[in-house]
Amino acid sequence: MRTLTRFFSINLLFLATLVCASAAQAPRDTIIEAILAKDKARKIELIGSLVGESDEAIKPLLTAWKEDGLFVYQTPEGSVSILVMLAGEKDANDAQAALRIDNGQPLLDAAGKPVHLVGGDLTAVEHDAELRGAMKNVLDLLALATPDVVKRIQAIQAVGFSQDVEKIPALEKRLALETDSGARKSLREALAVTRLKASDADKLTAFNELKDLHSLSSYDLIRTAMRDAEKAGKPELAEAGAHALKAIDLHRTKINFFGTLFRGLSLGSILLIVAIGLAITFGLMGVINMAHGEMIAVGAYTTYLVENIFGTGITIPFFGFSLPIPGIHATGWFYQTYFMVALPLSFLTAALVGIALERSIIRFLYRRPLESLLATWGVSLLLQQALKLMFGSNNVQVSSPSYLSGNWTIDDITFGWNRIFVIGFAGLIVFGVWLILTKTSLGLLIRSVMQNRNMASCMGVRTERVNMLTFGLGSGLAGLAGAFISQIGNVGPSLGQNYIVDCFMTVVVGGVGNLAGTIYSALGIGLVDQSLQQILLNPVLGKILVLVAIILFLQWKPSGLFVTRSRNLDD
Amino acid sequence: MSSLSTRHKVELIAAGFISLFFIVIFPLLNAHGMVSDFTINLWGKYLCYALLAISVDLLWGYTGLLSLGQALFFSLGGYMMGMYLMRMIGDLGQYHKPIPDFLVFLGWTELPKFWKPFSSFPFAFSLILLLPGLLALVFGFLAFRSRIKGVYFSILTQALTYGASLMFFRNDMLMGGNNGFTDFKFILGHDLRSATTQRGLFIVTAIVLLLVYTSLRLLSHTKFGLVQRAIRDGENRVLFSGYATAHFKLFIFVIAALIASIGGALYVPQVGIINPSEMTPDKSLEAVVWCAVGGRGTLVGPIIGAISINSLKSWASRAAPDYWLVILGGLFVVVVLLLPGGIVSIPARLKSLWQRVTRQPSA
Known part of the structure; x- marks a missing residue:
């Protein structure tokens, strides 16, 4: 106290400015005033007035004060005392850079150089338990005013779940100031949760508030409060609690339902994207392409390469030759466009591989479907090994562009951007395939060749060429699927193996030779799979049940959902 | 004649x-x-694979049903035998408990109910026949009743195998999960690690193979064998001639499942391990390769194929491990495209080639 008295006497001029400061003074000045105030009650009052403020200076200053980091510095001439905060790294002499509290700038000596001081040589600004308590209160609630909304909401939730009744005024004050709707909701929730510890009337309003908010996270707290009310013999309070729990349960069921629906749709869309290529090669052409999965992997690796070319480049173990691929070091939005470049390239690469496969092997096997199965399985082994030797046997990671990461939350239901994108894109692909098949001359030729190869050939259609292009189209679509799958999970040489069984199932259930059937069966299998997972809480068991369900379904409809009628006995 | x-x-x-x-x-x-223990063990393994290949051939080569589920039946037989062998370890495992190590690891203190009867060999042996047989009966009944054939049958059996392997990969199936069964010690009171026991197992395998071969050879000469091949070549005509083709196919499917299962049961004590990776659709396809390379539609073909490809595999996985898959895949493509009859058709091909060469100058 002695120090401060001396200080007080010396720096009269400075004080004068403080005394005249208006009520809406800056938090920095409030803190200085609090330091200089003689009366402890006044100090606490001043510190308390900082609650709910969001100035950046409050936190470092109060923290420093609590931890003996604020000092009174006297200029060498001894004429002026200045309040400083020591910060930064200690140098060899234990000295630190000094910052002025009144404006946050470095303290400069007469020559204009920053002053370095040793804390032990100076007089620290004093504090006691009561002051520290007041400061802690300010610091705790300071987080409630963090400019970043996400952090603010986290802080609000933390305060709420501590259920400290003392903090109700602070929360109320913040609620009055808060403009962001998400933060307002968290504040209401935090207030209500805290009030569960307050008086009975407060508890009743809290129950009703939580009921309206469908607050999932406070479920356990509500239950505890309800049990307490039951024990204390307050039936109407317990009833209000029960109502709140019921409303939250209902809300949870709704979230699970829509969440499952959404995940089912997105899984169905993935299935649709990977299976639509197969629906063309298997469904329309009748070729059992076991290497379809590897076409997906080819597309995924193309995306991986494009991403790295846009980035810093990469060295791949290309058949043991360690081939460096230069990158163009793109940044910002230009880098983000890599995916848009990767999509057509994935299509083209996979289509070219598919055409090569058709020309070299499959065209000899059109009349021997079982053998096309075996030969393409051989090809799938070859391609897997080739990918392994080109890119290494470890999985690689493809980073998603920023517009594909992140979530969109409506009413506690989370929708991932990438999944929404996949659903939208599945729609686009289906539309595109439909356009190609029905509105272009190539589509007309494809359909004519698939319906009756000999007749089409007699009419002058070059069936060989049409076969090649159709197979290229189917493989290219698999490549597109690969580009998407690279955004959802890791990319590895055996990526295709995870999808091949699902692909065939989807096409067979939908009805071979029918694209509409593939759409229905993909979405259906996706929804059933996710619902079973939700019910059984076990992904593997769900998958096994789906397989069993498919086998049983084919008992009922042996040729799938949509039957292509034919008079041919062996079809 | x-x-x-x-x-x-x-x-x-x-x-x-x-x-x-x-x-x-x-x-x-x-x-x-004069022949090392390693060699005889290796050949015992090949002969088990030959049983698997024969079962594939019985379906594919003789009846036209390409089943991708034979690896499932093979490993089911293996698992049943494995359960018996696990019980025979007794308390000699790592944890010295009277139950298998992986159960101790999963926190079990006493044997689950369905494990108990497996300490008796007759029970295990009857399940080796019953379980795959019943599964084949039910699945085959469903599939053939709704006239699923051709590639659809292949895809469905592939799905069945895939589903089963997913199930066996799970720990709470209580069948050893990922690692399966291993560390076997005794079979019928004989030490599995001794050369004599392994030799005995080899002889048993060879005898079983001989029996299977002979009985299938006899079967193919009966009217049944004729119908079987007629189904392969034109099922609808057989159907219209008044034969219930579904029954014939079902019988063959069950028989093939039993042969594969016995092969698996003999395989496990000789190799000393069984895990779910034996059950994947890929293994089924591999067995189809043996059959195709050896020559399908003959009984010798699959045996030759299984032995030659597996010898090649043993060599390749030491000499060029990276390229084994390339060799296998390439072999498959080449055989399907250029040599549909497999190895056994080579002499006939050479003969016709020779005839063409010798006839040309005279003509």
Whole structure:
């Protein structure tokens, strides 16, 4: 106290400015005033007035004060005392850079150089338990005013779940100031949760508030409060609690339902994207392409390469030759466009591989479907090994562009951007395939060749060429699927193996030779799979049940959902 | 007719010599140290694979049903035998508890109910036949009743195998999960690690293979065998001639499942491990390769194929491990495209080639 008295006497001029400061003074000045105030009650009052403020200076200053980091510095001439905060790294002499509290700038000596001081040589600004308590209160609630909304909401939730009744005024004050709707909701929730510890009337309003908010996270707290009310013999309070729990349960069921629906749709869309290529090669052409999965992997690796070319480049173990691929070091939005470049390239690469496969092997096997199965399985082994030797046997990671990461939350239901994108894109692909098949001359030729190869050939259609292009189209679509799958999970040489069984199932259930059937069966299998997972809480068991369900379904409809009628006995 | 019977005589004599070699001479050479224990163990494995290949051929080569589920039946038999062998370890495991190590690891203190009867060999043996047989019966009944055939049958059996492997990969199936069963010690009171037991197992495998071969050879000469091949070549005509093709196919499917299962049951004590990776659709396809390379539609073909490809695999996985898959895949493509009859068709092809060459100058 002695120090401060001396200080007080010396720096009269400075004080004068403080005394005249208006009520809406800056938090920095409030803190200085609090330091200089003689009366402890006044100090606490001043510190308390900082609650709910969001100035950046409050936190470092109060923290420093609590931890003996604020000092009174006297200029060498001894004429002026200045309040400083020591910060930064200690140098060899234990000295630190000094910052002025009144404006946050470095303290400069007469020559204009920053002053370095040793804390032990100076007089620290004093504090006691009561002051520290007041400061802690300010610091705790300071987080409630963090400019970043996400952090603010986290802080609000933390305060709420501590259920400290003392903090109700602070929360109320913040609620009055808060403009962001998400933060307002968290504040209401935090207030209500805290009030569960307050008086009975407060508890009743809290129950009703939580009921309206469908607050999932406070479920356990509500239950505890309800049990307490039951024990204390307050039936109407317990009833209000029960109502709140019921409303939250209902809300949870709704979230699970829509969440499952959404995940089912997105899984169905993935299935649709990977299976639509197969629906063309298997469904329309009748070729059992076991290497379809590897076409997906080819597309995924193309995306991986494009991403790295846009980035810093990469060295791949290309058949043991360690081939460096230069990158163009793109940044910002230009880098983000890599995916848009990767999509057509994935299509083209996979289509070219598919055409090569058709020309070299499959065209000899059109009349021997079982053998096309075996030969393409051989090809799938070859391609897997080739990918392994080109890119290494470890999985690689493809980073998603920023517009594909992140979530969109409506009413506690989370929708991932990438999944929404996949659903939208599945729609686009289906539309595109439909356009190609029905509105272009190539589509007309494809359909004519698939319906009756000999007749089409007699009419002058070059069936060989049409076969090649159709197979290229189917493989290219698999490549597109690969580009998407690279955004959802890791990319590895055996990526295709995870999808091949699902692909065939989807096409067979939908009805071979029918694209509409593939759409229905993909979405259906996706929804059933996710619902079973939700019910059984076990992904593997769900998958096994789906397989069993498919086998049983084919008992009922042996040729799938949509039957292509034919008079041919062996079809 | 007479030419046919001489061919038969030749085949009979050849088969007799080969089985004499495998059943008597090979083990004798081993007993006198002229063939290493490793070799006889390796050949025992090949013969088990030959059983698997024969079961594929019975379905694919003789009946036209490409089943991708034979690896499932093979490993089911293996698992049943494995359960018996696990019980025979007794308390000699790592944890010295009377139950298998992986159960101790999963926190079990006493044996789950369905494990208990497996300490008896007759029970395990009957399940080796019953479980795959029943599964094949039910699945086959459903599939053939709704006239699922051709590639759809392949895809469905592939899905069945895939589903089963997913199930066996799970720990709470209580069948060893990922790692499966291993560390076997005794079979019927004999030490599995001794050369004598392994030799005995080899002889048993060779005898079983001989029995399967002979009975299938006999079956193919009956009217049943004829119908079987007729189904392969034109199922609808057989159906319209008044045969219930579904029953024929179902019978063959069950028989093939049993052969594969017995092969698996003999495989496990000789190899010393069984895990779900034996059950994947890929393994089924591999067995189809053996059959295709050896020559489908013959009974010798799959045996030759299984032995030659697996010898190649043993060599390749030491000499060029990176390229084994390339060799296998390439072999498959080449055989399907250029040599649909497999190895056994090579002599006939050479003969016709020779005839063409010798005839041309005279013409």
